[in-house]
Amino acid sequence: MYNFDVEMPTSIADAVAAMGKEDAQALGGGQTLIPTLKQRLASPSVLVSLSGIPEMKGVCKNDDGLLCVGGATTHATVARDAAASFPGLAGLASHIGDPAVRNRGTIGGSLANNDPAACYPAAALGAGATIVTNNREIAADDYFQGMFTTDLEEGEIITEVRFPIPEASSYQKFLQPASRFALVGVFVAKFADGVRVAVTGASNDGVFRWAEAEAALSANFAPEALDGLSADSEDMINDLHGTAAYRAHIVGVMTKRAVAAAG
Known part of the structure; x- marks a missing residue:
């Protein structure tokens, strides 16, 4: 110091x-x-x-x-x-x-x-x-x-x-055990006019919204609405804790868990 x-x-x-x-x-x-x-x-x-x-x-x-x-x-x-x-x-x-x-x-x-x-x-x-x-x-x-x-x-x-207070919401975090920061964290918020999905920990550009998941969940707020969707791995962090492809996969898993937890 x-x-x-x-x-x-x-x-x-x-x-x-x-x-x-x-x-x-x-x-x-x-x-x-x-x-x-x-x-x-x-x-x-x-x-x-x-x-x-x-x-x-x-x-x-x-x-x-x-x-x-x-x-x-x-x-x-x-x-x-x-x-x-x-x-x-x-x-x-x-x-x-x-x-x-x-x-x-x-x-x-x-x-x-x-x-x-x-x-x-x-x-x-x-x-x-x-x-x-x-x-x-x-x-x-x-x-x-x-x-x-x-x-x-x-x-x-x-x-x-x-x-703004949503009708339903949940944050699900796949944490890095040593730091307790999010390796991937997903916040899902359901409002009367649609759903917002924000992802942290995964991208080289920092926090971002997952537009494809938002559209699917706005039509059907259920985990199965995300079946077949996958986050783009191109800009994902690739380091010793996880590859870009791994993080992209975890984004989908955590989003489904957040929707299930939000009900």
Whole structure:
């Protein structure tokens, strides 16, 4: 590690001001950033901790019936407080990492980092969420732009994530045992006007929607509707944990399991 300053703002306005300092970096739960600093892969001069901002914490429904999750809300809080209204999201949060990770890691930090094997990007894209920042609102379909790449601008902070609540949903993860990240994770959400399917962990381009599965499931929301379909392996990750063809196969398996679990 090396020397750096730490700012502890208590409001979004103070956080935005602190982020204006030279080489400032937002710090959520630190589950990605701290290991990155230890490996000297990043060298910010100022860390701006978002954990002390009350308006960025908590889970609630707004007047439009959307589930609103503060950007600094931990995975454990989402798992507990979203269980009644959005069990698919709560189930996803309850299986991220281990208890230590779930009690420190935040939804905003996960979405800002956009790790290609992270779970929350699948929920945000699969549910058609809106990512709210200190400056604007970004539709999930526009937010994710490739591996570790998002539409966030420099100094922009995720303050809230707004989820439409589906009629049925489930997230199924085939995890890599050592890291507990998704080797393949699939989030399925059924709405009145159709089905959305988002896949994480599998593609070199990060989280993506599986359009062919969405069309099939919108016509018939049942596992057998996916018979004969297979995800395209061309852009799948090919590494020591699994070939591209293997990951493409697992995408189909996990999607069927998600549909069955969602009912």
